[in-house]
Amino acid sequence: MELKAKLGRITAVLLLALTTQAVFAGPADxxxxxxxxxxxxxxxxxxxxxxxxxxxxxxxxxxYPSNTQxxxxxxLDVGEYFALDSVELSVDGKNVSNYLYTERxxxxxxxxxxxQLFIGNLKVGEHELVAVFTGQGPHERDYRRGASxxxxxxxxxxxxxxxxxxxxxxxxxxxxVREWE
Amino acid sequence: xxxxxxxxxxxxxxxxxxxxATIGPARADGLxxxxxxxxxxxxxxxxxxxxxxxxxxxxxxxxxxxxxxxxHQDDAELLQGGLLxxxxxxxxxxxxxxxxxxxxxxxxxxxxxxxxxxxxRYQRGHLEAAERAFESISAPLPPELxxxxxxxHARLYMDNGRYADAVALLNNWKGDETWTAYANYNTxxxxxxxxxxxxxATLLDRVGTMRASTEEMRSLRDQANVALGFSYLQAxxxxxxxxxxxxxxxxxxxxxxxxxxxxxxxSAGKNYRAALGPWLELSDRDLLDSAVQESLLAVPYAFAQxxxxxxxxxxxxxxxxxxxxxxxxxxxxxxxxxxDRLLNSLLETEPGSMGGWYWELDSLxxxxxxxxxxxxxxxxxxxxxxxxxxxxxxxDKHLAQWQDKLSAYRDMLATRELAYAERLPVLQDKVAxxxxxxxxxxxxxxxxxxxxxxxxxxxxxxxxxxEQKQWRRLLAMESAPAxxxxxxxxxQDKQRVLKGVLLWNMDxxxxxxxxRQENANAELSEDLKxxxxxxxxxxxxxxxxxxxxxxxxxxxxxxxxxxxQLQTRLGGSMGQYAQFLNAIATEELVAQRERLLTYxxxxxxxxxxxxxxxxxxxR
Numbered sequence: 001m002e003l004k005a006k007l008g009r010i011t012a013v014l015l016l017a018l019t020t021q022a023v024f025a026g027p028a029d030x031x032x033x034x035x036x037x038x039x040x041x042x043x044x045x046x047x048x049x050x051x052x053x054x055x056x057x058x059x060x061x062x063x064y065p066s067n068t069q070x071x072x073x074x075x076l077d078v079g080e081y082f083a084l085d086s087v088e089l090s091v092d093g094k095n096v097s098n099y100l101y102t103e104r105x106x107x108x109x110x111x112x113x114x115x116q117l118f119i120g121n122l123k124v125g126e127h128e129l130v131a132v133f134t135g136q137g138p139h140e141r142d143y144r145r146g147a148s149x150x151x152x153x154x155x156x157x158x159x160x161x162x163x164x165x166x167x168x169x170x171x172x173x174x175x176x177v178r179e180w181e
Numbered sequence: 182x183x184x185x186x187x188x189x190x191x192x193x194x195x196x197x198x199x200x201x202a203t204i205g206p207a208r209a210d211g212l213x214x215x216x217x218x219x220x221x222x223x224x225x226x227x228x229x230x231x232x233x234x235x236x237x238x239x240x241x242x243x244x245x246x247x248x249x250x251x252x253h254q255d256d257a258e259l260l261q262g263g264l265l266x267x268x269x270x271x272x273x274x275x276x277x278x279x280x281x282x283x284x285x286x287x288x289x290x291x292x293x294x295x296x297x298x299x300x301x302r303y304q305r306g307h308l309e310a311a312e313r314a315f316e317s318i319s320a321p322l323p324p325e326l327x328x329x330x331x332x333x334h335a336r337l338y339m340d341n342g343r344y345a346d347a348v349a350l351l352n353n354w355k356g357d358e359t360w361t362a363y364a365n366y367n368t369x370x371x372x373x374x375x376x377x378x379x380x381x382a383t384l385l386d387r388v389g390t391m392r393a394s395t396e397e398m399r400s401l402r403d404q405a406n407v408a409l410g411f412s413y414l415q416a417x418x419x420x421x422x423x424x425x426x427x428x429x430x431x432x433x434x435x436x437x438x439x440x441x442x443x444x445x446x447x448s449a450g451k452n453y454r455a456a457l458g459p460w461l462e463l464s465d466r467d468l469l470d471s472a473v474q475e476s477l478l479a480v481p482y483a484f485a486q487x488x489x490x491x492x493x494x495x496x497x498x499x500x501x502x503x504x505x506x507x508x509x510x511x512x513x514x515x516x517x518x519x520x521d522r523l524l525n526s527l528l529e530t531e532p533g534s535m536g537g538w539y540w541e542l543d544s545l546x547x548x549x550x551x552x553x554x555x556x557x558x559x560x561x562x563x564x565x566x567x568x569x570x571x572x573x574x575x576x577d578k579h580l581a582q583w584q585d586k587l588s589a590y591r592d593m594l595a596t597r598e599l600a601y602a603e604r605l606p607v608l609q610d611k612v613a614x615x616x617x618x619x620x621x622x623x624x625x626x627x628x629x630x631x632x633x634x635x636x637x638x639x640x641x642x643x644x645x646x647x648e649q650k651q652w653r654r655l656l657a658m659e660s661a662p663a664x665x666x667x668x669x670x671x672x673q674d675k676q677r678v679l680k681g682v683l684l685w686n687m688d689x690x691x692x693x694x695x696x697r698q699e700n701a702n703a704e705l706s707e708d709l710k711x712x713x714x715x716x717x718x719x720x721x722x723x724x725x726x727x728x729x730x731x732x733x734x735x736x737x738x739x740x741x742x743x744x745x746q747l748q749t750r751l752g753g754s755m756g757q758y759a760q761f762l763n764a765i766a767t768e769e770l771v772a773q774r775e776r777l778l779t780y781x782x783x784x785x786x787x788x789x790x791x792x793x794x795x796x797x798x799x800r
Binding site for chain 2: 038048056075111112180
């Protein structure tokens with residue numbers, strides 16, 4: 001009898017515990033110490049976030065002023081015919097970036113994320129961008145393909161997109177370098 | 182022995198609550214298939230999809246302040262709210278969601294906003310307001326959010342004791358395999374709590390026998406079997422409990438509870454010999470788990486019930502030794518609990534990254550100092566406090582990194598200033614020697630001359646210098662004093678022929694030469710315009726660079742001061758958290774010590790009883 005009584009209590013507590021998620025805590029007592037600390041933490045985090053924003057803006061204005069700034073982004077659309085390994089980027093014949101993608105990054109690209117491959121400064125005038133994509137093409141064959149674009153850099157930031165998409169008609173990947181509008 | 186078990190279960194089950202913290206699968210955002218129109222928004226998503234939430238949030242806030250996500254205003258607002266919510270910024274997140282509901286008509290955005298608002302309210306304990314927010318969702322959400330919505334809503338019902346509503350809600354929902362398993366589990370538990378064991382058991386049994394390909398699912402399967410096994414025990418269905426509890430993996434996080442329960446199932450049926458199997462297995466495990474502590478008393482109890490007094494005495498003696506050793510270790514841990522050493526050793530196990538916002542402390546470093554925090558983390562306040570402490574420590578580290586960067590930028594600006602001071606005189610000298618106005622006047626003159634040549638068909642004006650020189654010499658001959666004399670008559674003929682040939686040639690080439698001249702004038706005009714622009718740019722740069730550098734330096738000064746102030750505040754706050762956490766840790770350690778003391782007292786008493794019985798038998 002003693003054992004059964006004990007089990008009754010244990011099971012009730014156990015079931016409660018099993019259905020309680022720490023992340024979704026039950027009703028909180030706003031007067032308790034943790035709640036007060038939490039309010040303080042929220043205020044602190046808010047301040048850090050604002051400061052962080054100002055720091056980022058300063059950093060960009062200092063290192064990449066908008067009149068010379070050029071940023072190159074990589075995006076992926078579908079990606080059934082091409083599994084991206086790496087991208088090599090040259091500007092006016094000079095290599096500026098070699099980037100090897102992790103599986104996690106590839107998944108982020110496939111879900112619609114855009115990777116900023118390069119940010120730098122270029123003078124006003126014409127510049128040639130050449131991107132070389134390496135990976136596995138259809139039938140798991142090694143695949144290496146280049147694409148280029150002449151950009152006319154004016155005063156103001158310039159954003160360029162390196163886009164990998166699938167050509168359903170040719171059943172091949174397509175590589176496009178274009179200015180982001 | 183059995184009475185003491187009741188007290189221990191409260192801590193055992195509390196620790197189970199932590200182990201069972203992940204009651205829903207890893208969350209997704211429901212934004213798949215989104216067409217990115219602003220690259221910087223896509224860049225934020227790139228970090229977000231990799232669970233690098235802090236980077237995503239900081240980049241999003243920066244991009245929004247620079248007006249770089251114009252095409253995604255509502256989604257960016259919603260994403261920011263969601264990220265803030267995940268980071269524990271409930272108040273800010275709540276404000277964003279309420280603002281969004283006031284400003285957007287987009288039904289999809291509104292529904293997602295209601296969902297997040299419900300989540301904020303639930304987390305803050307405003308259950309009625311959370312319920313209203315759930316009811317405001319007018320259409321299905323993206324699949325991943327929809328699953329979370331149903332499960333969260335069901336939990337809200339269960340928190341309010343509305344188990345029937347929870348069951349009805351989850352019965353009407355079909356999700357993917359993982360979410361369905363969680364829903365079955367939650368529904369099963371709700372049914373058992375409503376007293377409908379048979380129906381609840383069907384669902385829990387379904388989860389308890391499912392094929393599981395991931396550790397998360399295997400763990401859920403074990404959890405379901407433990408819940409079902411104990412429900413059977415409560416209902417005095419000991420025979421049903423045992424096989425269910427034995428389905429739990431021997432090395433999983435729920436195995437200790439399952440072994441203890443399996444022993445109880447046998448013990449309840451007076452089958453003490455069978456009970457010894459799981460209890461003996463359990464008694465050799467890590468003593469941190471109260472199930473193991475319990476087994477140290479359960480094993481000799483079973484031997485005693487079987488009439489095996491010598492073995493019972495041996496195991497009680499063993500238990501006393503183990504409890505004694507453990508108490509000494511606990512005393513050392515208690516001495517540490519007053520200092521920051523415990524917290525620091527916890528933070529050492531995971532460097533201060535802010536990536537894992539869904540971080541749960543479900544495993545502890547195997548360290549003499551920290552192993553006893555196992556009990557403290559079972560306390561919700563400790564767990565949440567530690568999470569915040571860790572976030573603050575990571576922010577402190579983050580700000581220190583910015584401080585280093587700012588110092589580098591200050592050096593960079595100093596170098597720029599130096600280079601400016603060195604180059605300026607050279608540049609000014611070059612500019613002074615370059616007479617741009619004179620060149621512009623010369624160019625204007627050339628243009629006028631070409632225009633005149635076109636208007637009057639002046640073939641000589643566009644001819645090369647050599648031909649112009651020859652033409653002038655031929656004309657000069659006609660002005661010579663001896664030109665009209667008889668002796669010059671032969672020369673006059675020659676001169677006339679040469680003049681005619683030259684004129685004919687110049688006339689023939691006129692159109693080409695005029696075209697070339699006009700082109701050359703236009704090119705020169707462009708070059709001079711460019712030069713004028715460059716001169717102006719040099720002048721502007723010369724004038725503005727000192728101001729720009731000064732502006733940056735002032736901004737760096739201000740930001741460095743802000744970093745310093747924030748670090749002071751962070752330090753103060755971390756100190757308060759440390760005090761708070763150490764107090765809970767001490768409280769838990771004291772409670773644990775008292776439990777062990779009670780166990781030891783019970784073991785001593787039981788051992789004495791066994792010795793008495795043995796003595797009586799020998800008499």
